Amino acid sequence: MPLRLFNTLSGQVDELFAMDGKALRMYACGPTVYDYGHIGNFRTFLQIDILRRTLALLSIPVRHVMNITDVDDKIIRNAAAAGIPIAQYTAPFEQAFLEDLETLKVQRPEQLARATEHIPRMVELIQKLAAAGAAYQTEEGSWYFRLAAFPDYGKLSKKDLSGMEDGARVDVDEYEKDSARDFALWKAAKPGETFWDTAIGRGRPGWHIECSAMAMEYLGESFDLHAGGEDLMFPHHENEIAQSESVTHKPFARHWMHVRFLLVDGRKMSKSEGNFFTLRDLLLKGYKASAIRLALISVPYRHQLNFTFDGLIEATNAIERLRTFHQRLVNGNFAAGSNPALQDAAKAAQTGYLAALSNDLNTAEARAPIFDLVRAANTAIDQQQLLVADRDAILAVLASFDAVFDVIQDSDAEPTRRALEWAEKAGRLADVAPELLSRESLTGETIDALVAERTLAKKQRNFARADQIRNELAEKGIVIEDSKDGVRWKRK
RNA sequence: GGCGCGGUACCCAAGUGGUAAGGGAGAGGUCUGCAAAACCUUUAUGCGUCGGUUCGAUUCCGACCCGCGCCUCCA
Structure with a gap:
């Protein structure tokens, strides 16, 4: 069964497939490791995990690359404040992030790519951009992308920047640029800052160039899918496209997936609003990892999810029902044979489940047939009409449910x-x-x-x-x- | 201001041009020493409001109201 997925670039639901007929090549923007991950971060990674697992369920092989941004302004600032090298500052947060992924049962990508380990690739790319006339260096040594060199800019986020006046907005960067919208490829080191000594000068990479360089390194100049949080659509992904396509003159990624932000109690989560939660905060409050996982995946990725503690309790209870049912099947004694009604019910559940996931990863819709099956089977057990072959068929359906949702197998204690x-x-x-x-x-x-x-x-x-x-x-x-x-x- | 999304039962939430999945919670019942679990019954003539198209709209169109997000390297 093909997977149909909304494509930000085309603005419609398109079939997702590997253009070279081999493994589907996907790049997902990962975290900047300057702090512990919050539930908003994890909603995005969890939804990408749903995609990965759905592809696996549909027998579509995947090569998935995720970057780890281990150098940026905040990291440099915080490390300097702590008086330690940036690697020493980021290492524990990267470790914590990977541990948190494990807690939430987010599968590891085939390839993790740290920004600091790919500086030469970024420098190379900037040099190519410069050669193509799409990059320029300012007096103090920073490099910028010349937006004017890329007429397609805005095609992903559907923004028309042509009417925007230069200087209409004060940019946060202090460096002088040709045009206000031009974005940094390489930031010259200020006194005392961490820097790399390279052919294009002493400094550090801009954020956007990191993803372009690493995606191309591992996936080639053109690949199948690029995913990330909705905020990355503009400007991050738009900039990636500009940088990459200015050099390759090929489509960077064909399919783009963006996960919507979650709200907490109806508001955007932010530290100043006081509704900011890391994964660890929730675990310490006593919520189970599985409940957090289910709460964050049950609302389809294209919709805002309003995160609440009530929702977490609801997820806890729903999981409990599934687990109890599962145990009932595993431990029960059933007579030999097979009940056609239940065989049909199991087939219907499996079909409905797969159809829903294949339809733009509709996790909410996918749950329904599973619960329908739970009720039918529980009723049959009560009436002693569930037989061994039915048990096996239903367990198989639960297994495929768990291949994506992964909440029935209980590993919450760890x-x-x-x-x-x-x-x-x-x-x-x-x-x-x-x-x-x-x-x-x-x-x-x-x-x-x-x-x-x-x-x-x-x-x-x-x-x-x-x-x-x-x-x-x-x-x-x-x-x-x-x-x-x-x-x-x-x-x- | 520009772009976009959403308003469905107590809560979460799917969905379709033909009269509303699923989950959670509540109530009653079966079972149980009592519970729990499980099952049964039950909770929207109704899908923001007002118009329009249509034999028929929650689903299409328009207006309006409300909420939210992006437009500042925040997933």
């Missing part, structure tokens, strides 16, 4: 444990929710012992004691469920 460890080291223990601490304070063995004691009490019909134990555990976030197949407990 990220939470890691976050608590980090909080201790980082002096953030004060931010840990008390409920989380009490929930984590009980070991599995302790709980097992209490559960066993309760089961015994029940056998002796000492219900007062049994309920007492259940209540005590409940207060600490441990839920006990009796079932035909025995007692099970879980951390809420």
